[in-house]
Amino acid sequence: MIKVFVIILVATGLLATQPVSAGPERDLQAMQDFYQKRFPNVAPEEFANGLYAFDEGAREQWLELEDFPPYEIAVEEGEGYFNTPFANGNSYADCFENNGLSIKQNYPYFDSDTSKVVTLELAINQCREENGEQPLPYLRGELTAISAYMAYTSRGNTINVQVPNDNPKALAAYEAGKQFYYSRRGQLNFACSSCHVQVVGLSLRADPISTTVGQVTHFPAYRTVWGEIVTLHRRFVECNAQVRARPFESQSDEYRNLEYFLTYMSNGFELNGPSSRR
């Protein structure tokens, strides 16, 4: 009897000391339920359009802008770069499955060999290095254009990021991204979630704040405010700088883990990038 009591006591103690981790699937469900409750009149698939899902005026302006898409030049340039062979005769198509076309929905993924999250932009530079080329700068220019072209060929595909439950390192990377999203940082003491969850839908200056779900579907995105097409990590850098935190490097472990979490939160949405944003 005492033995049984001790076992129960130990088991209870062990359970109590486990960190609270509900798992990616439960997180996604909770996130979707939250936004559905917050915006009951918005069709779930509409969240892929960011703030244009629930701001009629902004949506009209956006749709007008999409008549003559400002990102088209970048897509055309990206196609040119993508199809230009490296010095060794190989090309980007040789590095990716399906010749690099229509594959963005599977990025980022967790690479078990390196125990790191691999984003599409990182894979583009890895491809270059494997073929004896210098890596490209991450924040703007050629790499962004190539990423835009690859995103364009993936339009309409459903985001399908995997966090394997049987891989503790993949789960740890996902959890690190989740922790980043919910952690306050910078002098202004804001977490990503402070805006995109806590006060989502309210206005930050002139624009309503977008939802976490569907947040990555349209990247790389042409931002009117910058007059150029930008990657998701450049947006991370900007967000962190806006709360007066020292931003991390583009493609740092921190941002790649964040992208892993954030993209998982958009699983099931169709890719619709590149797109335009203010």
Place this chain on the structure above:
Amino acid sequence: MKRTYLILLMLLIGACGQSAEREYELAPNKPEPLSAITDELTPSASYQEAYAAAVVAIDAAASKGHAWSTSDSLLKQAQTAAVDGNEERAIQLADQARVQGELAAQQADTEVAAWQEKVL
């Protein structure tokens, strides 16, 4: 008429106070305003001492992934003031940078556990 203006003014001040309270509720983990802390600081003995202490504090926050851009900026301003020969100003800025570094590290320590409270 004057009395009406006075009442309106008091109501306006009251409303401002309430809105500040609401903002504070949205950010319960807000650190103390910097001035409240720096006012009580005894200035460092020299610029070199203040600068070295600031670098240590900022690096500690950065190692926890929570460095603030404002402390980097203060440190640069301190360097400029020192180069210009304004030691007193340089010390003041470096001390502020150190305090911000300490606050950033404190924020990191708080968020190790606090982030989970915000998860949906």
